[in-house]
Every structure is written in C-alpha cells, then in structure tokens.
Amino acid sequence: MTTAIREEAKVEEDLKPVQLFVDCDDTLLIYDTHQTPNPYGHWRGQFWHPNLFLIGQITAFWSLNPTSGIYIWSGGGSDYARECSKVLNISHLVSGFLVKDITNFHLVRSGDIVVDDDNLDGIRTHSPEEIFIEENNLA
Numbered sequence: 759m760t761t762a763i764r765e766e767a768k769v770e771e772d773l774k775p776v777q778l779f780v781d782c783d784d785t786l787l788i789y790d791t792h793q794t795p796n797p798y799g800h801w802r803g804q805f806w807h808p809n810l811f812l813i814g815q816i817t818a819f820w821s822l823n824p825t826s827g828i829y830i831w832s833g834g835g836s837d838y839a840r841e842c843s844k845v846l847n848i849s850h851l852v853s854g855f856l857v858k859d860i861t862n863f864h865l866v867r868s869g870d871i872v873v874d875d876d877n878l879d880g881i882r883t884h885s886p887e888e889i890f891i892e893e894n895n896l897a
C-alpha cells in the first residue's frame with residue numbers, strides 16, 4: 759500500500775462516525791438476583807430491571823449522533839438482542855441486532871464505544887455504569 763493510499767484510508771477511517779455496541783444481560787438488563795446465572799435470563803423469566811441510566815445515554819448518543827450506528831448484541835443471539843431492545847423500547851434507535859461472539863468482534867473499530875459487563879477479550883471500553891457521552895466528546 760502506498761503512502762497516499764494509506765493516508766486516504768486513514769482519512770476515511772477518521773470520517774466514519776463512532777459506533778456504539780451495547781450488551782444485553784447484566785448491561786441493559788440488570789438482574790435482581792444472581793441465584794440463577796444467566797445467560798439469556800430474560801427468556802428464562804429471571805427478574806430484572808432496566809438500566810435506565812444506560813438507556814438515557816443511548817438515547818442521548820442517538821440524538822447527538824443520528825448517523826452513527828447503534829448495535830445491540832448478545833451472546834444469546836440476534837433474536838435475543840432484538841427482543842431485549844423491544845421490551846426496553848429502544849428498538850427505534852438501533853441500527854442492528856447482532857450475536858455477540860468472535861464472528862462479529864471485527865465490526866468494532868478503533869474509537870467505537872463498547873458497553874459490556876464483561877471484558878470481551880479487551881474490546882470493552884465502558885462498563886454498564888460509566889458515562890460515555892461527555893468523555894468521548896460526542897456532544
């Protein structure tokens with residue numbers, strides 16, 4: 759790759775809007791007990807409450823960055839991510855519902871925001887309790 763092409767590729771990368779990836783279990787859905795381990799506790803009827811703080815952050819991100827992608831993903835699969843988004847009433851903000859596994863980790867680019875209760879082999883950037891709007895200068 760020549761220097762000019764490399765620089766062009768870098769400019770394109772810089773121009774891409776930040777993407778937001780958000781996990782479901784123990785991130786958007788906070789389980790009230792951990793006597794029964796999830797995954798996919800919502801489908802199994804485990805009691806939970808919504809992470810209203812995070813939902814507010816997602817809504818703010820969407821308002822401030824309407825062309826950015828917001829992806830809800832889960833190890834439980836894309837259908838589970840879609841169902842969780844539906845019950846949380848955030849589906850209209852979401853660009854895609856994905857299975858969260860190694861087959862999709864390549865979608866995360868440098869500078870993207872990944873909110874998850876797990877570390878995800880080092881790609882997580884924020885825990886479910888963290889503020890990400892201001893510190894990423896997205897406002």
Ligand SMILES: [Mg+2]
Pocket residue numbers: 781782783784785874875876
């Ligand atoms: Mg989780």
